Amino acid sequence: MKTAHLTLVYVSAILALPGCNSEPKVAESVAPIPIKTEPPKPKIRFPKPEHVKGIYLTAWSAGSKSRLDKAIGLVKRTEINSIVIDIRDAGHVYVKTGIPLAKAAKAETVGILDPKGLMAKLEKRGVYPIARIACFRDKFVPVTNPELAVNKTTGGVWKDGGGYAWLDPYNRKNWDYIGEIVDFALDMGFPEIQLDYVRFPSEGRADTQLFPGKKGWPAETKPAQVVSEFAKFIGERVRAKNAVYSADIFGIISSSTSDQGIGQELESIAEPFDLICPMVYPSHFAKGEYGIKNPNASPYEVVLKSLRDYAKRLPNMKLRPWLQDFSLGVTYGEAEVRAQIKAAREVGYNEYLVWNGKNIYTEAAYKP
Numbered sequence: 001m002k003t004a005h006l007t008l009v010y011v012s013a014i015l016a017l018p019g020c021n022s023e024p025k026v027a028e029s030v031a032p033i034p035i036k037t038e039p040p041k042p043k044i045r046f047p048k049p050e051h052v053k054g055i056y057l058t059a060w061s062a063g064s065k066s067r068l069d070k071a072i073g074l075v076k077r078t079e080i081n082s083i084v085i086d087i088r089d090a091g092h093v094y095v096k097t098g099i100p101l102a103k104a105a106k107a108e109t110v111g112i113l114d115p116k117g118l119m120a121k122l123e124k125r126g127v128y129p130i131a132r133i134a135c136f137r138d139k140f141v142p143v144t145n146p147e148l149a150v151n152k153t154t155g156g157v158w159k160d161g162g163g164y165a166w167l168d169p170y171n172r173k174n175w176d177y178i179g180e181i182v183d184f185a186l187d188m189g190f191p192e193i194q195l196d197y198v199r200f201p202s203e204g205r206a207d208t209q210l211f212p213g214k215k216g217w218p219a220e221t222k223p224a225q226v227v228s229e230f231a232k233f234i235g236e237r238v239r240a241k242n243a244v245y246s247a248d249i250f251g252i253i254s255s256s257t258s259d260q261g262i263g264q265e266l267e268s269i270a271e272p273f274d275l276i277c278p279m280v281y282p283s284h285f286a287k288g289e290y291g292i293k294n295p296n297a298s299p300y301e302v303v304l305k306s307l308r309d310y311a312k313r314l315p316n317m318k319l320r321p322w323l324q325d326f327s328l329g330v331t332y333g334e335a336e337v338r339a340q341i342k343a344a345r346e347v348g349y350n351e352y353l354v355w356n357g358k359n360i361y362t363e364a365a366y367k368p
Helices: 002-016 065-077 098-104 115-124 170-190 211-217 224-240 251-257 267-270 298-311 334-347
Strands: 052-058 082-089 128-134 192-196 244-250 275-277 322-324 354-355
Touching: 052 065, 052 128, 065 082, 065 211, 065 224, 082 170, 115 170, 115 211, 128 170, 128 267, 128 322, 170 192, 170 211, 192 224, 224 267, 224 334, 244 267, 251 267, 251 275, 251 298, 267 298, 275 298, 298 334, 322 334, 334 354
Parallel strands: 052 082, 052 354, 082 128, 128 192, 192 244, 244 275, 322 354
Antiparallel strands: none
């Protein structure tokens, strides 16, 4: 009996320990461990083609159903896969933005009445759209805000040989204004911003120009530095939206080590951009350039030599040249357009853009 008594005492002691209970326990349910899954990647609205091959449209053409459909038809039937569309040019803002300075200057010359509809249509048809935004040439803001403009040394707003006024590239308020237009284009959904007129004025006498904003910069600042800083400023906005950043530049600057007096020194203007688009239109080269008697009549030779200069000076830079599909002194057709594309390809550039101010393109020049 003594042994039984000890056993009873031992069991009672065990049951008295903290956490022990004589009642049977029911197993508690354990919540399943959640399996981590990657969130679905957002759909890319406008996938970038492997090689962009584009045509240019004015805002009026892009805003016209018949003209836009004609351009989209060209995309459907040929190797063309992209369209460059004017959002701002010569001060005209072609979409209703509500930007105060644009409204006050009456710069909103609306050519695209339904921007959402335009972008939806391009998306549906698989077209890669590029927003062209011309920067400093402006016929509106200088009228209402002459302090923002390039002035004459004798007083008043300066105008170039074509009668256009210019925003002062030194004035950072102009940078903000152009930046607002860039933001609007990005919000429209454009996957690429292409700046044009990223420079000082070239048409007219430089010794008659006065830049009011220059006093805010160190005296030794060169125009090329101003253009480069402006390009970097806009680039921050573009890259914040994960968009591509490109710029149109003069074709001739590849054969010059100066900035041509307009702030476009090749290496410094190229550096802020993802790619540059030199305008190597044969009609824009002077007779005798590159040793060619008439560059306009020799599209293959002049484009080949110009782009070879670009490849030599910017071996690691992506280029997408602007080519010519218009006649200016020499009739251009299938053979002349194809010759330029061939020259670009032989240098190693498989992308190109084609300009025709009337938006009429030679379909036979482009591969089916």
